[in-house]
Amino acid sequence: MKHILLIATGGTLACRESGRGLAPSLTGEQLLEFLPEIKKICRVFVDNPFSVDSTDITTAQRKQIATLIWQNYDRYDGFVVAHGTDSLAYTSALLYHMLRNLNKPVIITGAQKPIGVEDSDAERNLLDSFRVACAGWTGVAAVLHGQIIRGNHVFKAHTESMTPFMSINAPLIGTVSENGTVNFNIPPLRGGEPEFVDIVKSSFIVLPIIPDLDPSIFDFLSRYDKVILRAYGAGGVPVRLEKVVQKLISNGTKVYITTQCLEGEVDLHKYEVGRRAEEVGAISLGHRSIEDSIAAIQCGEL
C-alpha cells in the first residue's frame, strides 16, 4: 500500500462556523475521520503546518509547503495538500515551479463546503486526490470535482458553484469518475532529476488596463522590478500609454503583457496596439495565466 503525506493547511474543507463566518478549525487527522474508505486506498500520514483561510496564505507559507514536500520527498510515495480554494491556483502554480522534474505526485485540493456538512464536496475531492496520488501521476496537479488539472493551469472561475475550477489553456490531465476510477488523458511526464527551485527576491505588481487609465500611475510603478500589464484581448495597450510604458522600461522595470481574457494567447503581432507595446520593449506572456506568471517570476524564470 502506498504511503501518502497529507499536508493540511485549512480552507473551507476544514472549516466550522465560528459565529463570525466560516473559519478553519479541523486538523488533517480530523479530516481523515470523515474518510473511512481511505484505508482501502492508501496509508496516510499527516502534517499540519498551519491552518488558515487561503486568503491569508503568504508566499512564505507556500514555500513552507514546498519545503515540507521536498524534505520528505524520499519518505513518501506522494503528497496531498488540503487547501482553501480561493487562492489554491496561486499555490499550485508556485508548487509547480518550485518542485521540478518530480517522479512522484503532489496533488492539491480543496472544497466549496466544509467536510461533513450536507452535500459537501470535501469528501469526494479528498478521496479523489488520494486516488490520483496512488494512480501513478508525477508532478503537481489539482484534483477538484472529478477534474485533474496541471498545477500551473488551475483557475477558480466561480465563487459559489460546486464545480468552480477550470483548466486554463491546457487540456485536463484526466478525470476521476463518480465511482472513483482514475483516467489519465496524457501519460505522466518522466525524466530528469527532481529539483527544488527556491524563490528569488523580486518586487512585482499586476495592473489591469482600464478605460482612461491615469498615465501618472506608471511613475509609481517604477519602484517595482517587474510589472504585469493585463492588457485587452490579444495584448492591446492604448496608444495614450505608450510613452509612459516606454519610460518605465527604460528606467529598468521589466514590463510583461498578459490578457484580461480568461483563455487564449497574447499575440503582440496581431494588432498595431500590441506591436507598439512590443516595440517599446514589453514582453508577451503568451498563454500563461496570472497565477503561472507570478510563480514564474517568483522562481526567477521571468
Ligand code: ASP
Ligand atoms: N475562503 C476559503 C479559502 O480559500 C474558500 C474555500 O476554501 O473554498 O480558504
